[in-house]
Amino acid sequence: MSWLDLFTTKVRDAYRSYDEFGNFYGCQSVSGDETLLKEVRTHLNGYLDSDVGMLMSFARAVNQFDEDGCGFFAQILGQKKHKMDIKKMEIFPVVHGTRALALKAKISKTNTSERIAQLSQMGLIEQQLSQDVSEALVYLMNTRLKDGLLALKHNQELAPNHIDTENLSTLERDLLKNALQVVKRFKHHVSSQFNLHHA
Template identity: 30%
Template sequence: FFNRLIVEKSGEYKDKLNLKLHGFIPLVDAVRILALEQNIGKTNTLERIKALTDKGVFPGDNGRDLYESFNLLMLLRFRHHLDQMNRGKKLDNYINPSALTQIQRSMLKSAFKAIDRLQNQLEIRFGLTALRQR
């Protein structure tokens, strides 16, 4: 997983990465769970990450990494949607990793590593074994 991005194996979106399924949902849901546990009333994911970071919920630089990961996912999705709108296409959450620059792919892999660490943290914290969607 860490050396490659998870892409669809067949169908209309073959070789494309679903940013929503593999990025946003695991990140947003995990942050939401931790915010509920910590009685954080924020509803915005970035505000929740900041509040959780301020409370020391994330070890080391994980809070900063998650904040940057969320922003990267948003930027990639925004650019993808803008491109689709300009071409008159229906908006979706499937990006082509091979169309990204090497730096963008590297940053995206780092974002997924941060999300993986977050999911590991939840699994340990709540004694879960089947949290993952991947």
């Protein structure tokens, strides 16, 4: 059995695990023969073409953490909790939803921003939503980084992906609320594209 056959078998097995599948789909060749990865990707696309339910199941994870977001606007407005898992609640749905849409459209790009731009060019995401989602993602990632650096500066325990909304200015809170609304719209778009509202 050739190396390519072994790797293709490994990909087929990973195809059954959404996490591994998503990770593989986002990988890039860093050295060696790039055509091998392209060949395995072609093989993977063949699985997708013959398994309509797989994409729907894969996309369903975009709503995986909806319960964690319930009532979060009230929390941002100064009530009770001030910690938020920004990756789980906001960054993951954008990255994963974009990945699912890119899979459906057979987009080979692996960068989330590039995928969003190509989806918009193909007419699969409205241009305004595409721009809003890209800007929201940049804001959310910068907010996560800033909060982590602030914790390090003050020798506080670092909680990766968690931000303390008390550290945000009024303007930053408003921007965060706007970003949350954009992510909500994007999740609705992804759910509509994969008929998740009826699943």
